[in-house]
Amino acid sequence: MSASTANKTERVVITGVGVASPFGLGVGPLFDGMVAGETRVEALGSPRGALAPGYGAVVSLSARDIRGLPNSRDMRPGTMTRYTFLSTLALGDAMQDGDCPFDDGDGALRRGLYVASYTNSDRFDKYVRFAHHVIDEDATGNSFINDSQVPEAIRKFSGFEFLKLMNNMPAAHGGIQGRCQGPCNTYLGTPSGGAQAIGRALSTIQDGLADTMYAGGVGSSVHDQMMMVRATRGLASSSDATPEAAGRPFDTAASGIVPGEGGAMLVLERESTARARGARVRAELAGYGEWFLPPSDRDGVSPSPMGTVQSVRRALAMAGVEAADIDMVAAHGESRSDLDALEASALAEVLGPRAAEVPVVALAAHVGSVEAAVGPMGAAVALQAMETGVVPGALNRENPLPDYKGPTSAAPVETAVRTALVTLTTREGVSAALVLRTLD
């Protein structure tokens, strides 16, 4: 950072939004589907249908859908995992929406990219087959890994596959796709990662390290390993639920995490950079906050809602707005009662008496758990609400948790949204919040 280029007072604005969701490419189809009260959670086919809960929300876009996107000639879908593919779609859509340049000149030097992902491993089936090939039994019938089988078994992978599976590949592909020669990084871990990536991108621009940052997240929990982990640890939703009713954020009948997938990216720019190129400014990224409060045990949740409360208070303070200014909330609402109760308590504390009237949207009812994409996708929905004056309704929230004080109607709400809050409350204890604001 050079002190001469750092400028913490200039606004950072959002000039593009990209989404790849089970509703299709773009924030429009997702938003319209949510407003219509639709869900894309449905029964899964073989073999993943054999994994609990047997249903999920899948992105049906294909490699063809990359072809129409900016700089698609440099993108090779065959070299991508599912995570990288979804991230590529979202970034391409964001670049298109923002009419972003992808030149190699000075602009590239001032562009960067942060993307969040829980993992980048989508070939668990190959590990299973590898393990099956190398397992052996000794004379007493005990199983062991026969190392002498490994050199043959490993040939079932291609060498390139190990590069594909590296966790930084969504950012590496994105750096090429977006022609970014500034800071590029991958944030791992919790569903709050996407919001953290956006928050760090905000800092990066304010610190003078970049003028433009692509930032967001990607996730796929319709993934054999993730489904097996969650089922084994009792985190998956119940197989007894009907798919369309399974995603129940803040509802007493929520039975756990509904598998889903998607990617979402924002184009963030220093306001002067956006104005200079005549970009359409959609809103200001006004605030960011996060807080870690460890869970009480490995599979539990934080002992109090204060982690989320603290993250929201920091985001509001950075934005210079009061809770009274919040017009809508895009919440995490993972459809897990203990976690949702924490988030609901936090919202009730932050919003006070207004909690009853501020609309709260939650993606899990419509697209399942999209992991690190949930924050950026929530932000995308909030931006659409700002533009249309419509906020999607509260799908599958007929019997709200006692801690939840917000609206429960599935019908969309017509209201002017000038300030939106995005909140993340996670099993891992990392909470994050973003504040988006319209520009006068």
Add this chain to the structure above:
Amino acid sequence: MTKVVVTGLGAVVPHGDDIDNVYERVIRGENECGRITRFDPTGYACQIGSEVRYSVEAPSQVGPYSVHNHALKFTAGAADRALRYAGLEAATGDAMDRRSIVLSTGVGPANIDFLGPIALRVHGLDSDPYKSDLEAFYGQAPEQAEAQGLDEFHLDTAAPLCAVQLGAAHVYNTASACASGSHAVADAAAMIARGESDVVLAGGVCTPVTRVLVPGFAMLQALSTRNDDPAHASRPFDSGRDGFVMGEGAAMLVLESEDHAKARGATILAEVAGWGYSCDSYRLTDPHPEGVGMALCMTRAMECAGVGPEAIDHVNAHGTSTPYNDAAETLAIKKALGERAYKVPVSSNKSMFGHLIHAAGSLEGCLAVKTILGGVIPPTINYETPDPDCDLDYVPNDGREAQVDTVLKNSFGFGGMNVSVVYRRYTG
């Protein structure tokens, strides 16, 4: 801008778990690359690794987190040692808001042992594993021990675990491949410089010496296959280099704002004076052949530190021992430092402990700090035959006494992600 200082170093790495002793061994040019012992590598294309071959002392439980595999032991052990080095206790209450974690955790143990028994239950030994019935496999719920194995593919508790040890309210878990360790240090320094945190524990952990990843990266032709002479396999900048050696371990630095360190009477080891990032935006597999991105991040780091090439006393190179990297890095150092490049000692610590991937940059950062304090530049061992494309002073084979006030540390990752950090003697 707030000055960022280093007050603690901690490592659990092949050379040991006492960073002062690790440095002493490294400046003597002691090698830790050898034949892999974690499994029997006979018949593997690459049979060489740099392993932690001693019993690691680490807590078995940290807050809600079980320290149940060697990756988490390395993590908890390195964090514990770094905090003790810095003389820091875990913060509580409001003080936690001023503390953060930036940890790079790209590769978990990826232990596939637990999958075998499940596959065996479903298919027995005789069926063709490549026609295995995944639906039947998925229908088998893993048993308890096997379920724990599922978690080992990821290290999602490593960074939160460190946050409990430090008493931190802010946790970032990142990955930029081989650049990750330095990336964590740079991000941590930026957080302190902008006034966001007073104390950040930064570093990385990596456990890639597995029966999946070693043969996998060998297929990428990234690893040395000098199996008959493992001690000489890692040979950065030498014309006979043929790839890197996978290493394992964890390494962390405690960074603080100068004011915070002074106020608590901490011993200040060095300053993190500058940092620079870049992305090649070129290819996934190869660095830019002209080292454009690498040079860019070095230049940015020096600009951030407010110094020019004449101030650089030593380059702690990325120096992986792969043909492409070492030639491109040499070219990039020349671009960034100009004529000064030929006068600055450049050495690769990886010649002695291989490539710790996500922990490489932070371990080498610890050693950069120790070099400033200790006055001996670690050598590049196994340097026997010069490569015309690598024509700088690589401190061949023997450590060198020198007054080192400023070190430029390079870390470059697969996918073209680059980070450089400038460490400087603290003079108050």
